[in-house]
Amino acid sequence: MARRELYGTRHCPYTAELRAELEWQGEAFAEYDVEQDAEARRRMLRLTGGVRTVPVLVEDGRVVSVGWQGRGCYVAADD
Numbered sequence: 001m002a003r004r005e006l007y008g009t010r011h012c013p014y015t016a017e018l019r020a021e022l023e024w025q026g027e028a029f030a031e032y033d034v035e036q037d038a039e040a041r042r043r044m045l046r047l048t049g050g051v052r053t054v055p056v057l058v059e060d061g062r063v064v065s066v067g068w069q070g071r072g073c074y075v076a077a078d079d
Contacts, residue, residue, distance in 0.1 A: 012073035
């Protein structure tokens, strides 16, 4: 089974939509709020090569999508 990680923010509606889709499909995943968790934000930025758009879906350490259905939210720089 693939290890899935969802990087997003609680204020981003597209993170909520992707979360709902994963839950509807019965997919297991770990979720990280990159506004609240600086280490998760750094990890997401390493994985995406510095892209600050959420949501980001990662499977087995590889980014499989940035944004949701062509839309996303920008995470401001603070580190």
